[in-house]
Amino acid sequence: MALKLITLDLDDTLWHTTPVMQRAEQACYDWICAHCPGFADLYSRDGLRQYKSELAECYPSLQHQISRLRFETLRRAALQTGCDSSTAHDLASAAFEVFSQERSTLELFAGAETMLQQLSARWPLIAATNGNADLERVGIHHYFSAHLNAETVGAAKPQGDIFLAALAHAGVEAHECLHIGDHPHHDIDAARTVGLHTLWVNLDNRIWPDTFSPPTLQVRTLSEVVELIQRWQQP
Known part of the structure; x- marks a missing residue:
């Protein structure tokens, strides 16, 4: 894949x-x-x-x-x-x-900017969020090919509209996309429902809720993300 x-x-x-x-x-x-x-x-x-x-x-x-x-x-x-x-x-x-x-005046998690640099150098990266942070003010807008949020799309996660809009924007199929997020329902289960692969960012060492199917991948630090995706991509 x-x-x-x-x-x-x-x-x-x-x-x-x-x-x-x-x-x-x-x-x-x-x-x-x-x-x-x-x-x-x-x-x-x-x-x-x-x-x-x-x-x-x-x-x-x-x-x-x-x-x-x-x-x-x-x-x-x-x-x-x-x-x-x-x-x-x-x-x-x-x-x-x-x-x-x-x-939009905030401190990124440890490893976040390095992860963004590495991800955006390898794959198109689209922000998919319910929030309204200004990525230009945050200083990370240049890593993204698009920024989609609930306000611009017209529906909030866990509805799948944001993911579908991202797929349409990039011209790719759901099985060709991976969503990375922290929320078991709004991010992981919602993305899985529309056919995306998922990576759960579990920085707080939470237990995955039994009510949802597990994510494709899981990390406990952002510094693990790129290497894990690369290993997953290897045949």
Whole structure:
């Protein structure tokens, strides 16, 4: 079997996502509180997060459009403080820019950049993620031939749309593609369901859940990835 494409998850595969998101949300909240009088009186940070969840429930089409959902949450909350429509839009845009900058300021896992260099030198590499990190700001965009996420594709993993879009973009068949990711359901089982081979990045030494068929390959450090794929490819 000749491997012709690798798709790669980002959040919690290349970096720890939770601390990045916490810092980004705090920076965004602090900024809009400082620039929108009365905002802090209406919403705490947790309250704003709850409001975002309520909007997602009311507007299901926004659930996978996470950037638009966050912007819309900020815009509507600003309107509630008494801002006019234009001011609320500008405040939400600026606050979201603060969030986006912090969201994409992160530290890669050990071995991640070397892995990206080696993978992209051998195979086309497509980012396939539910998240909205800006790869140019992260500094790794040049390793990828495409960046597909839930917002651009119109559906989030574990739905298979992102994988199908990657196959179509590269012009390859499912059995010619390997997906690398950390999440047993959203990455490994979802990719397997549409026919991709899979490599589970298991940095935390977790036990594979019995509810899913096992991955094709598994690593415990990113430094193992390229060598393992090469051995798997050998006849």
